[in-house]
Amino acid sequence: MRNMKPIIKRFISYITIDTESDPTSDTTPSTSKQWDLANKLAEELKAIGMSDVSIDDNAYIMATLPSNVDHKVPTIGFISHFDTSPDFTGANVNPQLIENYDGKDIMLNKEEGIILSPDYFEDLLLYKGQTLITTDGTTLLGADDKAGITEIVTAMEYLINHPEIKHGEIKVGFTPDEEIGRGAHKFDVEKFGADWAYTMDGSQIGELEYENFNAAGAVVKIKGKIVHPGYAKGKMVNSMYYASEFINALPRLETPEHTEGYQGFFHLTSIDGKVEETTLQYIIRDHNMDKFEARKALMKKVTEDLNTKFEADIFSITITDQYYNMRQKVEPVMHIVDIAEEAMTSLGIKPLIKPIRGGTDGSQLSYMGLPCPNIFAGGHNFHGRYEYVPVESMEKAVKVICKIAELTALRSL
Template sequence: MCIDTQSNPESTTYPSTEKQKDLGKVLVDELQHMGVTDAHLDEFGYVYATIPANTDKPNVPVICFCSHMDTSPDCSGEGVKPIIHKNYRGQDLVLPDDPSQILRMSEHPDLKNQIGNDIITASGTTLLGADNKAGVAEIMDACYQLINNPEIKHGIIKILFTPDEEIGRGVDKVDIKKLGAYAAYTIDGESAGNMENETFSADGAKLIINGVSTHPGFAKGKMESALKIASIIVTMLPYELSPENTEGMEGFIHPVGIQGHVEDASIDFIIRAFDEEYTVRYANELRKLADEVLEDFPGSSYELQVKEQYRNMKVVLDQHPEIVEYGMEAIKRAGLDAKLCSIRGGTDGSRLSFMGLPCPNIFAGEHAFHGKQEWVSVQDMQKAVETILHLCTVWEERA
């Protein structure tokens, strides 16, 4: 059964699409059948559940595992047809419903680590939804293992499945008090063995331009088209600060939408940098560029609105080093080379960390997110389940 859970950035409801609750209801039903009696779906589309402690130790911190149920609005999630390519041997994977969609090892280098594994893709016309349904499935499997294997000792385990992460609203309505956890881990990362303790700091910016409108037949020397001014500004953005020319720890300014008319126009930007100081610098770069362009349009004016979106979770996680340390230990116990990484993006954990719930991100095995060539391997998903179980054990042992 494939449930379309695509979120909608244009919606003002919570969740942004009611169909996300369809998956939430299924998850609640499955958790309750496992014996997780308090599993429930709230009005905002969040799934909460608790696995009681089974240890005699009284002071084991409560930990939470979190994944998001929605899929990206960038690519269709309707009618997904998953395909399992068993015993991958390095060949090109042609997706049958659109043979132009081909997974090649040269373009997906992580496939080099998947020889002999079973690769799951969609059929070529939709995304797969591994981001983040792989994480959801892994947490659900871990719940089953904890309930049916009481020899795995653990403290209280909280489960949280969120809507609308892909549109930046994943924790807008989360009830931190209800969770009552000391630490959390999102299961929403890429390559097996990776753990992410650092994200971008992120702002959204809107540049509003007020031009001068006149009848185009009598516009000479009078008209100052706001739409053309906006176009000039986009054209003059510094290439060295564009996402297509940055990598690693480099930040960027990225125009994501432009609309308007002669009299007024607006440009929406996202600003990203690992150091919060640079988000301020990049906003000032936009002001400087707008000032420069509008020197040639004396009758026009602009306003730049900047809104904080999320901040680098490393600032919080560095205050609680054991949370990352235990995660790395769990990955090693799963038989993997543990690698601590930065992510050129954000997760629910970015905002949860600043809401009082420190939350790094652990691999789910997802690759090529938000597109028709998205893939995940069965074996990497199994390793993610093992990592979750080991994490529960490590927290119990170290209490």
């Protein structure tokens, strides 16, 4: 990997630092190792010439690129997260560089027979002839969202070194714990001081998103009674059998593996069962608020109906809203999406405007007063061993950031 482009070196320097977050922790950041990259990023922002660089007690990083124009320009921001998903290990990442990709299978790990194949991951064929960065098959890569961080830092450095590109004040923000749903929880919107922002946290080149799921989590508890199995007739209540009644009462085809686009779902994420008590963990998702509320109501009704059926308070449910569709907050200021779309089009990138089938820091931030659409960072197959990112997509994202800054200044003349 000699003579690597600076953007590749920067990206690799980030992904080789383990920043996996932990949903069982109540600290911020949720893991102390996130500080390793957070402190590095703060120092790097200072080194490239950013102003007002700060890192707070919860590892939230902010910095400013001052305006280089005389007229008034809206202050915009770019935001990414530095933690990686606990779904798959992010320790000891050993990236592979695939130059001039030939469109064939990529052997990630010969010893374990792990192959990244376009027969299964068709998007690979979009990047034939390009340079890909992959895993070695034993870890995730961390392009979600260290590609986004790489692009933001690289864009800021480029703007600093090219003052002929006119722009207003630009804010940069890097957050911990996005992967466990807490990335915006302690984000100081007032301190950040932007009129609007963009998260660089999408996938395929061209993605531009301002809609996401409404989201809730549900915990269903089923009570049982433990009795010696030799003397259990008429006495034992096996909560695990009753749990299957709840699972089967929900629409079987309204699950992630059977839905796409704007279709919502119920997703059973875990079962923890013993005879005496079983706990089901669900997530509930829908883009439409009315349908979202209907899904929550259905789960409550199933709980009530099953208690009636078995003539006992066996089932209980707790539902907690997690985040909402940012479309409601972005639509009144759609010019911020239009600017991003124009930036992509002017660079020869076809905008892919579609709903996010998930969440984003931008959703919470939009409801906190910072409208925040999402832009591609370039990676694919997040949260697992098949994750990869084309270098050319990261380079294009850098150009999009710079062009958004330029267009915002031009529109304000």
